[in-house]
Amino acid sequence: MSRTRVRTPLRTTVLAGTAVLTAALTACSGGGGGSSTGGDGKAKPETRITVNLSGKQARPGSPVEVTLAEGRLAQVTVTDSKGATLDGKVSADGRTWTSTRNAAPGTGYTVEARDAGGGTAKADFATAAPEKVNKLSLAPGKNSTVGIAQPLSIVFDHPVKDKAAVEKALKVTTSNNTEGSWGWMQDWSGKDRVDWRPKEYWEPGTKVTLDARLNGVDSGPDGGWFVRDYATGFTVGRNQVVKVDLDGHRLKLVRDGQLVRDVPMSAGTPGGEKASWRGRTVLMSKEGTINMRSETVGLGDAYDKMVDYSMRLTWSGMYAHAAPWNARYMGNANRSSGCIGMTDDNARWVYDQVQVGDPFEIEGADAKGTQALNNGYGEWNLSWSEWQAKSALR
Known part of the structure; x- marks a missing residue:
């Protein structure tokens, strides 16, 4: 009372x-x-x-x-x-x-x-205390500058059954009224995830904010309550696209519609699991020098190397990076274990030029298929109407 x-x-x-x-x-x-x-x-x-x-x-x-x-x-x-x-x-x-x-x-x-x-x-x-609390992680990082293909991405700790209630609480504001839509999927980790993608690539200079007014929203059975709001924001950087031709064995950096550099490369060996993915993917992170081991991506004990200038493109382990051991194939054949390999000098240059969120548009027959929606940021491989249909409010 x-x-x-x-x-x-x-x-x-x-x-x-x-x-x-x-x-x-x-x-x-x-x-x-x-x-x-x-x-x-x-x-x-x-x-x-x-x-x-x-x-x-x-x-x-x-x-x-x-x-x-x-x-x-x-x-x-x-x-x-x-x-x-x-x-x-x-x-x-x-x-x-x-x-x-x-x-x-x-x-x-x-x-x-x-x-x-x-x-x-x-x-x-x-009000009664929650029996279970749901939390989330956001990408990209707050106040970051990203490429023109970077989506807003939210991964939830617990299942979200009432997706419509959660989506209603997510407000995206842009400095130029960019058209976009949320789309739901299961993340590569197995958790529920929702991304906001613009209809077309972002305009450079666009400022984007997310106001996730989730405090007091119930995510549904087994998900728990949200007990706080979240906010983030980022700015879209320069207009550049990395174009990868698997069949021609070339990687091109195009900025503001103009070719900046064309470098030879060698991608994944066609005809099996070592082939590369094609499609429009997004640079997820620049990871520098990392240890790559084939067993972590289901390829047995084929390799265990320290790799320089590593740029992640998928969760399944596809990168662009330096591969000096494969130099004889660059520009003429695909002979890697799925990644896009370049010489040290070319990989260093590309690494310095690209920004997280840049699109990598990968084309060619020498592929094992199109990158999956949740294998990194695969939403650009869906048409606008297909992407809109993944909103819980449609």
Whole structure:
């Protein structure tokens, strides 16, 4: 049952789990009994205010509703235990105020209402603590500068069954009103993931922000509640595309539509698992010198090497990197274990030029197929309509 405090005597009852605050709302304190006196000397009747949530174990996940039995609400403020307030709107008839955000789990709230005559009332309630909490990871990193193909990507710790509720809480804002859409998939790790991709590659200089207003959203069975909001943002860098011709054994860097450099390369050996993937992929990370071992990608004990200028393209282990041991094949044959290999000098130059989020457009028959949607950032291999269909709100 809600605890109430008003400036004139009040009566509190509980009806069907809803806190009912009965108070004489007046512009000044004083008066006894069930009424007060207005400026005309006449008695002012008691006014009832109801709050849909009450007690110390109220169920979270729904908006807070404050209803006035008679008259019009002028203002309602709902403040949580950390001092943050819930935004809301008063209905057209002035009777009901509804918050635009849900009440979050494990949170105390104070409700303060004022009517058109200046009278006030106050109530407190708290929501039950969550049995399970869902969290997430975001890419790209906050305040980063990325290439024109970089999507926003969110991977969740626990399953998201109510995808529509989660997607509604994710707001993307761009500096130039870029058209885009969310799309759901299972990440390579097996976790639920949602990405936001623009219809076409980003315009250079675009500023992108994500406001994930998830506090108080239930992700569904086995997923748990979100208990905080998230935010990130990035800027789109220069316009450049890496074009890879598997059949011609060439890699070209194109910037602002102009060819900057054309280098020979050798990609994966065709005809089996060592072949490269084709399609439009995205540079995921620049990892420098790393140890590559064939058994980690299901190729037995074929190699175990320290590899320089490594640029990750897929989760399954496809990179562009330096491969001086394969120099005799560069420009004339594909003889690697799936990666795009270049000389040390060429790999160093490409590594220095590319930015995370740059598209690698890989074409040719010497491939084992098209990169999968979740194997890195494979969304650019879907048409716009196919990508839009992966939104939970379509």
